[in-house]
Amino acid sequence: MKITYTDVLVVGGGLAGLRAATGVKERGHDCILLTLVPPKRSHSAAAQGGMQASLGNSIKGEGDNEDVHFEDTVKGSDWGCDQKVARIFTNTAPKAIRQLAQWGVPWTRVRRGDREVVINAKKVTITEKDEAHGLINARDFGGTKKWRTCYTSDGTGHSMLFAMDNKAHEDKIEVRERMEAMAIIHENGRCYGAVARNLMTGELVAYIAKSTIIATGGYGRIYKVSTNAVICQGMGQAIALETGVATLGNMEAIQFHPTAIVPVGILTTEGCRGDGGLLTDVDGYRFMPDYEPEKKELASRDVVSRRMVEHMRKGKGVKSRYGDHLWLDITILGREHIEKNLREVKEICESFLGIDPAVDPIPVRPTQHYSMGGIRTDYRGESQTMKGLFSCGEAACWDMHGFNRLGGNSVAETVVSGMLVAEYVSDYCESKDSDIDLHISVIESFLNKEKEKLNFLIKPKEKAEDAYELRAKMEDIMMDDVGIFRNGEDLQKAVTELEELLVRSKNIVVKCKTLTANPELFNAYRTQRMLKLALCVALGALQRTESRGAHSREDYPERNDKDFLNRTITTWKNENDTLPTISYEEINIDEMELPPGFRGYGKDMTITNPKSEKRQNEVDKIKEKLEDEGKDRFEIQEALMPFRDMLPDVYQGKNERLYEKFTKDVK
Amino acid sequence: MSNEKGRILKISVLKYNPQVKEDKPKIVTYELEEAPGMTLFIALNEIRQHQDNSLKFDFVCRAGICGSCSMLINGKPGLACRALTSKMDADITLAPLPVFELIGDLSVFTGKWMSGMNDRLETWIHEKEEEEKACSCDTIEETMDPDLSDEIYELDRCIECGCCVAGCGTIVMRENFVGAVGLNKIARYAIDPRDKREDADYYDLIGDEDGIFGCMSLMGCEDVCPKDLPLQSKIAYMRRKMVAMKDK
Numbered sequence: 001m002k003i004t005y006t007d008v009l010v011v012g013g014g015l016a017g018l019r020a021a022t023g024v025k026e027r028g029h030d031c032i033l034l035t036l037v038p039p040k041r042s043h044s045a046a047a048q049g050g051m052q053a054s055l056g057n058s059i060k061g062e063g064d065n066e067d068v069h070f071e072d073t074v075k076g077s078d079w080g081c082d083q084k085v086a087r088i089f090t091n092t093a094p095k096a097i098r099q100l101a102q103w104g105v106p107w108t109r110v111r112r113g114d115r116e117v118v119i120n121a122k123k124v125t126i127t128e129k130d131e132a133h134g135l136i137n138a139r140d141f142g143g144t145k146k147w148r149t150c151y152t153s154d155g156t157g158h159s160m161l162f163a164m165d166n167k168a169h170e171d172k173i174e175v176r177e178r179m180e181a182m183a184i185i186h187e188n189g190r191c192y193g194a195v196a197r198n199l200m201t202g203e204l205v206a207y208i209a210k211s212t213i214i215a216t217g218g219y220g221r222i223y224k225v226s227t228n229a230v231i232c233q234g235m236g237q238a239i240a241l242e243t244g245v246a247t248l249g250n251m252e253a254i255q256f257h258p259t260a261i262v263p264v265g266i267l268t269t270e271g272c273r274g275d276g277g278l279l280t281d282v283d284g285y286r287f288m289p290d291y292e293p294e295k296k297e298l299a300s301r302d303v304v305s306r307r308m309v310e311h312m313r314k315g316k317g318v319k320s321r322y323g324d325h326l327w328l329d330i331t332i333l334g335r336e337h338i339e340k341n342l343r344e345v346k347e348i349c350e351s352f353l354g355i356d357p358a359v360d361p362i363p364v365r366p367t368q369h370y371s372m373g374g375i376r377t378d379y380r381g382e383s384q385t386m387k388g389l390f391s392c393g394e395a396a397c398w399d400m401h402g403f404n405r406l407g408g409n410s411v412a413e414t415v416v417s418g419m420l421v422a423e424y425v426s427d428y429c430e431s432k433d434s435d436i437d438l439h440i441s442v443i444e445s446f447l448n449k450e451k452e453k454l455n456f457l458i459k460p461k462e463k464a465e466d467a468y469e470l471r472a473k474m475e476d477i478m479m480d481d482v483g484i485f486r487n488g489e490d491l492q493k494a495v496t497e498l499e500e501l502l503v504r505s506k507n508i509v510v511k512c513k514t515l516t517a518n519p520e521l522f523n524a525y526r527t528q529r530m531l532k533l534a535l536c537v538a539l540g541a542l543q544r545t546e547s548r549g550a551h552s553r554e555d556y557p558e559r560n561d562k563d564f565l566n567r568t569i570t571t572w573k574n575e576n577d578t579l580p581t582i583s584y585e586e587i588n589i590d591e592m593e594l595p596p597g598f599r600g601y602g603k604d605m606t607i608t609n610p611k612s613e614k615r616q617n618e619v620d621k622i623k624e625k626l627e628d629e630g631k632d633r634f635e636i637q638e639a640l641m642p643f644r645d646m647l648p649d650v651y652q653g654k655n656e657r658l659y660e661k662f663t664k665d666v667k
Numbered sequence: 668m669s670n671e672k673g674r675i676l677k678i679s680v681l682k683y684n685p686q687v688k689e690d691k692p693k694i695v696t697y698e699l700e701e702a703p704g705m706t707l708f709i710a711l712n713e714i715r716q717h718q719d720n721s722l723k724f725d726f727v728c729r730a731g732i733c734g735s736c737s738m739l740i741n742g743k744p745g746l747a748c749r750a751l752t753s754k755m756d757a758d759i760t761l762a763p764l765p766v767f768e769l770i771g772d773l774s775v776f777t778g779k780w781m782s783g784m785n786d787r788l789e790t791w792i793h794e795k796e797e798e799e800k801a802c803s804c805d806t807i808e809e810t811m812d813p814d815l816s817d818e819i820y821e822l823d824r825c826i827e828c829g830c831c832v833a834g835c836g837t838i839v840m841r842e843n844f845v846g847a848v849g850l851n852k853i854a855r856y857a858i859d860p861r862d863k864r865e866d867a868d869y870y871d872l873i874g875d876e877d878g879i880f881g882c883m884s885l886m887g888c889e890d891v892c893p894k895d896l897p898l899q900s901k902i903a904y905m906r907r908k909m910v911a912m913k914d915k
């Protein structure tokens with residue numbers, strides 16, 4: 001039996017995991033990081049577009065600050081997010097990006113003087129100020145009031161991830177590559193680490209830690225076509241769910257990105273539209289202004305995706321053997337711009353479509369892209385129901401995205417939540433609460449259980465099932481019945497069919513019998529777990545009889561603040577259950593800084609909650625009074641929804657900007 | 668749209684599982700029908716799903732971004748996920764990247780090699796001691812010339828795929844050679860004003876035969892780099908710098 005002890009176990013080597021690991025290490029805690037792939041190959045590398053942080057350096061970002069970013073984020077979430085968390089996040093994003101700049105990210109910088117950009121299909125000249133020259137630049141992204149998305153050409157995620165991994169090398173983080181976390185070790189509501197499997201040798205190891213951070217990314221691969229990397233299978237959420245104690249939040253909140261290429265689903269970044277690219281239909285007609293006259297192509301992602309499907313349903317899609325699609329036209333941006341700022345897009349078009357995007361339009365359609373749901377945590381990143389279990393990044397439901405996340409807010413979230421959770425975890429590790437008092441027999445039983453499960457998978461069975469087949473069925477069901485537009489009938493069918501698949505998956509037989517490196521074996525146990533997650537998504541979607549953000553019910557088109565201004569909480573109570581258990585956590589309107597309102601797309605179909613108006617009046621009154629008293633924006637915010645004390649001391653400072661400097665510290 | 672039958676591809680793979688004692692390297696040929704837009708990512712997954720469950724290979728992003736899937740494609744290092752079968756003959760041979768530790772079949776441990784190289788060359792920003800301590804992230808970031816940050820990004824685009832290492836003649840003779848990937852990293856830090864190391868520091872890292880002086884400038888590396896990094900000019904740049912140091 002192999003047991004390794006450490007202070008903090010980090011599962012996941014993407015941006016979130018690496019940032020958390022370096023954070024706890026710098027606070028003096030030992031740390032081991034497990035990852036399926038070398039950290040630099042994590043899915044974070046694929047983020048092309050950018051990171052939102054309200055620096056306000058560029059002329060089109062002037063006047064931006066935490067308040068504007070907060071408002072965009074809350075509206076984007078369709079009021080489903082935790083507003084305190086959104087505040088914590090928008091406060092810390094500028095710090096995170098500046099820190100990353102120190103650590104080597106070559107952010108694209110502002111250049112003084114005139115620059116030609118494309119806004120609303122027209123070439124416009126903007127003039128950057130002298131004093132902004134050389135500061136971090138930003139581009140336009142959907143759902144934001146200001147140009148706030150900072151970027152490195154078109155390789156933002158790549159250069160952030162490389163800088164983070166290099167930092168981890170500097171900090172001597174112990175990284176264990178090709179180690180898969182298989183089960184969370186826990187007893188009496190306390191997490192003690194995880195059982196992991198070496199994907200090369202098959203060896204099982206128990207990692208025992210004071211606290212465990214799950215940063216394993218999203219679960220997009222339960223869908224047939226996804227922009228996600230093939231390893232985004234939600235295994236972190238699944239093993240948390242399998243404890244029967246930890247909970248998942250908002251699993252049905254799935255984002256579809258408007259512009260993935262057809263058929264393979266590789267993403268072309270939102271930067272294409274941010275920089276001025278257009279969506280056109282079979283007639284070459286630009287249709288978005290008809291649906292969203294104000295924001296057009298740059299409406300929120302969920303909105304654009306739905307409009308595209310609506311338009312295709314009207315017969316305006318381009319027919320192909322892979323189904324209908326639309327065009328993304330970036331030819332207007334010109335070759336020079338494409339080759340410099342959208343080079344990754346150009347490479348993708350050349351390599352996977354054999355076209356030149358400076359000349360040809362790109363075939364695109366909405367495709368599964370982001371998992372808003374995840375391991376439900378409090379603002380400190382700790383599970384609400386299991387001590388010592390933390391989560392951050394896309395794996396978590398922290399919850400700053402609610403039912404729709406804004407482009408560029410995700411890589412920002414990974415580093416911000418990583419740096420904050422590292423502090424809270426360190427505090428926990430330094431408290432008595434984190435002492436480990438666990439009998440060795442408990443560890444042994446968790447190890448044995450995993451061993452037995454693997455042995456059972458290779459054992460011959462009477463009604464042998466094939467994991468690849470079950471998985472393909474699941475992917476189809478999710479795509480067809482739990483997609484962009486949902487309805488009760490399809491969802492019910494999906495739940496029933498997925499439940500059957502889950503039952504059948506108990507009889508999976510792995511034909512290749514080796515317990516060492518064996519792709520068929522890991523596909524088998526991951527399929528079993530993905531089926532559970534798929535059920536959480538489908539059942540959550542079935543029971544949420546309203547439309548909010550990315551969750552869109554054709555039979556319940558209204559956002560229902562009366563009954564559903566809440567978070568879906570999912571558990572898997574007993575190992576032999578074939579369905580998850582769902583409950584709801586209320587979102588308290590009385591504490592909101594920004595009470596629920598109209599998001600501003602299409603026509604307002606909200607079933608309002610009477611509390612919203614009451615709170616709005618309160619907020620207006622407080623604002624008016626304090627403004628009259630001459631209070632500044634920080635004091636007014638503080639009076640509405642205090643959050644600063646929730647932050648670790650080191651991150652409580654105010655962010656300076658070109659036109660906003662502070663003489664003394666806030667604290 | 669046509670429903671014509673595609674070509675029959677014959678994909679020959681060098682198979683070997685070093686974990687299994689009795690196993691010997693062998694070439695196994697799989698046949699499958701080509702589909703429109705098929706890449707080696709799609710083809711290999713189909714083979715694994717329908718013909719050989721045990722076939723080992725690594726894909727992560729399947730979009731040419733993460734550097735996981737490099738292998739020898741018809742003898743030349745390249746990213747398998749970006750290789751469209753339509754651009755190749757129907758007979759395709761695949762082998763694992765040489766130099767790197769073999770995990771099995773087409774799967775190699777590039778991560779371990781790269782991690783070792785990063786440790787050895789200390790591929791991170793070296794700040795001045797006193798600066799490091801002060802958390803200055805509330806104040807406005809330091810400016811950087813826009814052209815310079817573009818230039819750094821240009822070199823930062825390396826995805827550590829290992830193709831240049833596999834295509835390099837020196838590595839065969841000197842197993843500790845840092846490769847074009849390593850030399851490019853040093854070039855990247857050398858132009859970055861945030862890294863306070865000086866030429867003498869870089870010389871300590873690459874001023875020998877395992878570094879810049881081991882490179883024979885045959886440029887096998889630049890030809891195979893899937894990110895088209897300017898390896899040739901950057902190696903030459905570092906060589907000039909290091910020769911100047913040597914002569915000091």
Ligand SMILES: Cc1cc2nc3c(=O)[nH]c(=O)nc-3n(C[C@H](O)[C@H](O)[C@H](O)COP(=O)(O)OP(=O)(O)OC[C@H]3O[C@@H](n4cnc5c(N)ncnc54)[C@H](O)[C@@H]3O)c2cc1C
Nearest residue numbers: 012013014015016036044049050181217393394408410411
């Ligand atoms: C194509 C694409 C483009 C995007 N572009 C943008 C953008 O422009 N801006 C933006 O803000 N967001 C973007 N996103 C979203 C953003 O990239 C991700 O949400 C974010 O990078 C997730 O980071 P993470 O650290 O949480 O997880 P990941 O980067 O996915 O890392 C997960 C890690 O967990 C490990 N892991 C998983 N399971 C296990 C296990 N069982 N045991 C051990 N290790 C495990 C993996 O090896 C990996 O290291 C994009 C996403 C996609 C798909």
Ligand code: SF4
Nearest residue numbers: 835882883885886888
């Ligand atoms: S120039 Fe030749 S010897 Fe030098 S790194 Fe490139 S391939 Fe190797």
Ligand code: SF4
Nearest residue numbers: 825826828829831892
């Ligand atoms: S330099 Fe090019 S070939 Fe070498 S590892 Fe980097 S991306 Fe790959």
Ligand code: FES
Nearest residue numbers: 727729733734748
């Ligand atoms: S799978 Fe990522 S580069 Fe090929």
